[in-house]
């Protein structure tokens with residue numbers, strides 16, 4: 591069964607909901623975004639998070655020192671690099687942390703998928719390319735472009751109750767990553783989060 595990550599939590603009430611429904615991962619977006627959280631808020635939210643749920647820090651072209659500080663303070667358990675970080679950046683980061691790293695690829699063409707080979711990371715994350723935002727577009731990309739993934743991957747980009755079953759049956763991702771489609775008016779919606787978790791856990 592694919593795991594589930596709910597990305598972009600920023601309120602204590604979001605944490606109380608996930609503590610009940612227990613996704614495998616949640617994401618704190620530290621990048622510039624409508625879903626951005628600051629370090630202090632993320633620290634408070636993490637301290638209230640059920641220990642069975644892993645917190646992923648989502649970064650876009652951030653400083654390695656900032657990421658390491660959050661990791662050392664136990665605010666994040668995994669690191670998601672969602673910008674233009676190159677193999678050398680990841681190599682340097684890996685010398686300073688011992689947690690899994692997820693490198694996001696923003697997919698425009700089938701060739702983009704093959705870039706994954708060059709990164710020293712535990713997981714890839716495949717998301718939709720957008721010219722005006724790094725992530726959280728709410729749009730799905732053409733999944734037929736995904737072939738021969740050598741690493742376990744998170745599938746992101748417009749995943750919701752309407753297409754999650756198709757995504758899992760077609761691609762068997764390590765994890766599905768949801769954000770926009772479990773929101774109402776820009777905020778995480780407890781009912782939508784609950785509904786998608788139930789759907790995934792009841793798939794055969």
Ligand SMILES: O=C(O)c1ccccc1NCC(=O)[C@H](O)[C@H](O)COP(=O)(O)O
Pocket residue numbers: 597598617619621622623624625626648649650672717723724725726727728729746747748749767768769770771
């Ligand atoms: O979600 C954001 O606002 C965001 C901003 C900048 C970089 C990454 C961001 N999100 C990363 C994620 O992992 C999202 O869950 C992923 O992009 C899918 O989002 P959606 O298409 O809204 O489901």
